[in-house]
Amino acid sequence: MEVWTVAVQSVPHLRFQVPFGRRSGAKQDRELQRKLGFCVSFGFESDISCLKSIKASLEDPSGYLSSWDFSNHTEGFICKFLGIERWHANESEVLNIKLSDLGLKGHFPRGLANCSYLTGLDLSGNKLSGPLPEDFGRILAFITTLDLSSNSFSGKIPRSLPNFSYLNVLKLENNEFSGEIPAQLGQLKRLKTFSVANNLLSGQVPNFGSHTAITAESYANNAGLCGKPLKRCQSTLVKALESNSVVIAAAAGFGIAFPFSVCFFLPRAPSVDRLRVFYRGFKLW
Amino acid sequence: MERKVGNSVCLWLILVAHPLWMTMVLANMEGDALHNLRTNLEDPNKVLQSWDPTLVNPCMWIHVTCNNENSVIRVDLGNAALSGQLVPQLGLLKNLQYLELYSNNISGPIPRELGNLTTLVSLDLYLNSFSGPIPDTLGKLSKLRFLRLNNNSLAGPIPMSLTNIYSLQVLDLSNNRLSGVVPDNGSFSLFTPISFANNMNLCGPVTGRPCPGSPPFSPPPPFVPPPPISIPDFKYGGPTHLKVPKCKVDMSYKHGRIDIGTREVLGSSGSPKKHL
Numbered sequence: 153m154e155v156w157t158v159a160v161q162s163v164p165h166l167r168f169q170v171p172f173g174r175r176s177g178a179k180q181d182r183e184l185q186r187k188l189g190f191c192v193s194f195g196f197e198s199d200i201s202c203l204k205s206i207k208a209s210l211e212d213p214s215g216y217l218s219s220w221d222f223s224n225h226t227e228g229f230i231c232k233f234l235g236i237e238r239w240h241a242n243e244s245e246v247l248n249i250k251l252s253d254l255g256l257k258g259h260f261p262r263g264l265a266n267c268s269y270l271t272g273l274d275l276s277g278n279k280l281s282g283p284l285p286e287d288f289g290r291i292l293a294f295i296t297t298l299d300l301s302s303n304s305f306s307g308k309i310p311r312s313l314p315n316f317s318y319l320n321v322l323k324l325e326n327n328e329f330s331g332e333i334p335a336q337l338g339q340l341k342r343l344k345t346f347s348v349a350n351n352l353l354s355g356q357v358p359n360f361g362s363h364t365a366i367t368a369e370s371y372a373n374n375a376g377l378c379g380k381p382l383k384r385c386q387s388t389l390v391k392a393l394e395s396n397s398v399v400i401a402a403a404a405g406f407g408i409a410f411p412f413s414v415c416f417f418l419p420r421a422p423s424v425d426r427l428r429v430f431y432r433g434f435k436l437w
Numbered sequence: 438m439e440r441k442v443g444n445s446v447c448l449w450l451i452l453v454a455h456p457l458w459m460t461m462v463l464a465n466m467e468g469d470a471l472h473n474l475r476t477n478l479e480d481p482n483k484v485l486q487s488w489d490p491t492l493v494n495p496c497m498w499i500h501v502t503c504n505n506e507n508s509v510i511r512v513d514l515g516n517a518a519l520s521g522q523l524v525p526q527l528g529l530l531k532n533l534q535y536l537e538l539y540s541n542n543i544s545g546p547i548p549r550e551l552g553n554l555t556t557l558v559s560l561d562l563y564l565n566s567f568s569g570p571i572p573d574t575l576g577k578l579s580k581l582r583f584l585r586l587n588n589n590s591l592a593g594p595i596p597m598s599l600t601n602i603y604s605l606q607v608l609d610l611s612n613n614r615l616s617g618v619v620p621d622n623g624s625f626s627l628f629t630p631i632s633f634a635n636n637m638n639l640c641g642p643v644t645g646r647p648c649p650g651s652p653p654f655s656p657p658p659p660f661v662p663p664p665p666i667s668i669p670d671f672k673y674g675g676p677t678h679l680k681v682p683k684c685k686v687d688m689s690y691k692h693g694r695i696d697i698g699t700r701e702v703l704g705s706s707g708s709p710k711k712h713l
Binding site for chain 2: 239240241242247269271294296318320342344
């Protein structure tokens with residue numbers, strides 16, 4: 153197993169690709185299986201380390217993950233793990249992980265990167281917290297359903313999230329995400345369900361075009377969000393003016409008061425002469 | 438004489454019209470179909486030894502599961518060292534839900550008649566030596582949830598009719614010799630490059646290779662999966678003394694929000710249970 157792991161790591165561009173080598177080695181796997189009487193699956197080690205790291209990084213007060221027992225390597229041990237769904241009946245590659253409403257605590261498990269074939273992740277309804285990793289988009293390249301709703305995740309929605317171009321379902325509602333929603337999310341063509349409601353988000357929402365599934369409800373209860381289908385965002389000039397209001401008021405006042413005072417105090421003369429006086433006065437000053 | 442004829446006519450009418458008789462005929466037809474399959478397969482491990490065609494129906498055969506009306510709903514022959522070919526008569530199992538033939542050495546084509554199995558939920562032919570095309574008749578399997586044909590020698594295109602199967606949750610066509618465009622519409626919006634990896638000449642946005650004659654992708658996708666690459670053989674030269682668990686028991690975990698369930702439940706001895 154070590155040989156295979158080293159081989160993968162020595163070819164860095166394979167790191168986030170589909171590990172083709174595992175599947176096409178299946179015929180050799182079967183030959184070995186027949187000879188030796190057990191299954192040899194090269195994708196096995198990666199997915200096991202993925203699940204181990206999830207269990208290690210999460211607090212599990214109710215002990216739901218006790219079924220994830222790595223000590224007993226008898227045949228079929230991974231198959232009894234709660235919340236794990238695999239691609240095939242006789243192989244270990246994890247297809248979906250669903251661990252919702254289990255009272256789990258901790259941060260987002262980075263070890264998920266080793267579940268290279270993962271397409272569905274549901275960690276909703278737990279007590280998970282902290283920010284999502286910035287390289288989120290590289291950790292879960294092939295995810296189609298991502299449900300992190302009803303947790304206490306905070307920080308920004310990672311800018312690498314739009315890398316999930318196969319995302320069909322994105323549920324981030326009921327968390328404490330702040331900052332802006334990455335604009336490139338609007339490019340996710342397969343997105344059918346999307347919600348960031350009940351967070352602390354602000355700024356302009358992405359442009360999803362004429363996407364029918366994205367309504368104002370997708371953004372509800374985020375005081376700072378603006379843009380269609382929400383209220384229009386204020387232009388940047390107005391925003392700048394608002395933020396420097398005292399300075400602007402003073403400048404405006406000076407700009408109005410100065411010409412009036414000049415006109416008032418100058419002796420009455422034809423307009424051209426008045427201008428010459430003004431000009432000389434200005435030069436002296 | 439006339440009374441005897443009248444009696445036999447009555448007897449025939451009763452036999453033919455009785456529903457139990459019809460059920461027996463049906464069950465026998467299904468037994469015949471499975472027996473046909475048995476004669477077409479080589480079975481060195483004698484897993485089909487219990488398949489006795491003289492029984493009234495196949496429901497007592499090991500690896501065959503029936504419903505309450507003695508009609509076959511499951512055939513579980515995964516990992517059975519079978520070889521030979523499938524038979525068109527498999528299409529007669531009109532209540533079949535699970536056809537598990539994975540990890541054998543079965544060759545030949547996938548019969549088009551499998552498209553008649555309209556109650557089919559799972560079609561697992563992966564890790565065999567099937568050749569020829571994926572029949573477009575499989576598009577009629579409107580209840581199909583699992584379609585795993587990976588690791589065979591299937592050739593030709595991916596039928597567009599498969600995109601109409603909206604119940605499809607898990608698709609694996611990887612490691613074949615398929616070519617042509619990979620759809621990403623309909624039900625295929627759920628599927629990623631994982632499902633199509635390592636084929637002959639697939640093209641389309643999912644693969645990262647434009648199909649010949651079509652314009653380049655516009656706009657370019659944010660994440661472009663790489664084209665299939667051949668892994669050098671040294672990767673497979675792993676130590677042979679490693680013991681890696683074989684997954685035989687799957688826990689069927691019902692999902693509330695993501696309804697994707699693998700309903701395969703196998704007995705702990707490795708041979709399938711008769712009832713779910």
